[in-house]
Amino acid sequence: MTRASTVAVAYDCLFPYSTGGGERQYRAMADVLGREGFDVDYLTAVQWDGATPIEEHFRVLPITRRLSLYDAGGVRRIPAALRYAAALFTALLRRRRRYAAVIVSGLPIFNVFAARLALLGSGTKLVVDYLEVWHRRQWVEYSGALTGTIAWVLQRGAIAVTPLATCHSQLSATRLRREGLRRPPLVSPGLIDGAVEVAEAGPAASPPYVLYVGRHIPDKRVEVLPAAVAAARESVTDLRLVILGTGPSSDAVRAEVSRVGADAWTDLPGFVSDAELDALLHGAVCLVNPSRREGYGLVVVEANAHGTPVVLVDDEGNASTELIDAGVNGVVSPTTDPTDLARAIRAVADGGDDLRRTSRAWYDTALGTRTIRRTVEGILSALPLPSPAPVKTKEDRT
Numbered sequence: 001m002t003r004a005s006t007v008a009v010a011y012d013c014l015f016p017y018s019t020g021g022g023e024r025q026y027r028a029m030a031d032v033l034g035r036e037g038f039d040v041d042y043l044t045a046v047q048w049d050g051a052t053p054i055e056e057h058f059r060v061l062p063i064t065r066r067l068s069l070y071d072a073g074g075v076r077r078i079p080a081a082l083r084y085a086a087a088l089f090t091a092l093l094r095r096r097r098r099y100a101a102v103i104v105s106g107l108p109i110f111n112v113f114a115a116r117l118a119l120l121g122s123g124t125k126l127v128v129d130y131l132e133v134w135h136r137r138q139w140v141e142y143s144g145a146l147t148g149t150i151a152w153v154l155q156r157g158a159i160a161v162t163p164l165a166t167c168h169s170q171l172s173a174t175r176l177r178r179e180g181l182r183r184p185p186l187v188s189p190g191l192i193d194g195a196v197e198v199a200e201a202g203p204a205a206s207p208p209y210v211l212y213v214g215r216h217i218p219d220k221r222v223e224v225l226p227a228a229v230a231a232a233r234e235s236v237t238d239l240r241l242v243i244l245g246t247g248p249s250s251d252a253v254r255a256e257v258s259r260v261g262a263d264a265w266t267d268l269p270g271f272v273s274d275a276e277l278d279a280l281l282h283g284a285v286c287l288v289n290p291s292r293r294e295g296y297g298l299v300v301v302e303a304n305a306h307g308t309p310v311v312l313v314d315d316e317g318n319a320s321t322e323l324i325d326a327g328v329n330g331v332v333s334p335t336t337d338p339t340d341l342a343r344a345i346r347a348v349a350d351g352g353d354d355l356r357r358t359s360r361a362w363y364d365t366a367l368g369t370r371t372i373r374r375t376v377e378g379i380l381s382a383l384p385l386p387s388p389a390p391v392k393t394k395e396d397r398t
Contacts, residue, residue: 003098229265
């Protein structure tokens with residue numbers, strides 16, 4: 001491969017060895033670039049046991065040992081972020097003439113400085129992808145007054161030296177400009193990383209249940225769900241609650257389940273297999289995500305693929321509400337107050353099969369317009385890079 005067709009994607013996690021929206025997004029980007037004919041290195045930290053995994057369309061290149069990324073409260077650990085950034089600087093410095101372009105995650109923020117410094121004068125084009133952009137108050141709430149203020153200043157510095165920024169919501173685009181980005185960011189059309197192969201939308205399971213999927217951390221506000229579902233049960237008497245995942249807030253969630261007397265109608269199975277997750281998504285009366293901040297909200301798309309409408313909460317940091325077409329694929333509650341959330345849950349329950357059909361129709365339309373492939377195509381056009389001949393897969397040849 002020539003330099004013109006060699007690119008790198010840099011992120012300290014790799015799906016499925018680490019799970020999350022960012023992990024899935026960057027893996028999918030690397031996969032699409034490989035399918036387009038590029039020679040792709042995925043620069044990451046070790047997250048697996050044994051030999052480095054071999055992928056069909058990109059090369060996994062571990063540049064640092066296994067890292068402990070989060071503390072007990074679910075906050076990113078600065079020493080781990082610094083170790084990865086130092087390893088990224090070294091890796092890119094050694095390969096500064098190898099790559100035509102590098103796509104690096106803007107979180108943690110140290111990645112931006114490491115990549116920018118390593119590639120200065122190399123001719124390699126740098127794309128910084130911002131999963132989220134926070135204002136000062138959010139940083140302070142997340143990391144404390146001193147550390148949060150320093151992080152905010154560093155974010156502003158990173159944005160100032162970013163040559164080409166990409167993001168995934170109008171919320172992030174607006175914040176990037178407010179925080180000092182010098183040229184308009186490239187806002188991606190979406191992050192669907194492949195068609196979800198599920199049956200056509202059908203009626204919700206009986207008895208009906210509300211579903212939560214994700215980590216239990218303070219920003220997700222999972223603990224508000226038991227009281228909200230308890231209020232919704234005043235109208236939907238047999239309604240149940242299923243909360244998937246675990247995390248630092250799990251004790252608070254269990255305490256709230258007990259406080260509202262929800263033990264008999266609440267299930268807390270932790271993390272489940274992909275097959276179990278699909279079954280639960282397909283049968284839920286709705287998926288509820290009360291998070292105060294989301295950079296995109298891929299779970300909205302995944303739920304709609306099953307014909308399951310979504311309930312979100314309006315918040316200045318929640319970009320996932322941009323995905324909701326009210327009354328078509330879900331409802332946005334104004335607050336996390338149990339009365340407001342219960343009203344939203346009852347609204348989607350009352351929508352019945354019609355709302356489930358329109359939720360699936362929303363997904364079918366999005367599948368043609370809101371994909372990772374469209375996002376990657378936009379990045380390639382903005383750089384621009386010449387497109388090599390697409391790689392033929394086994395499926396293409398049969």
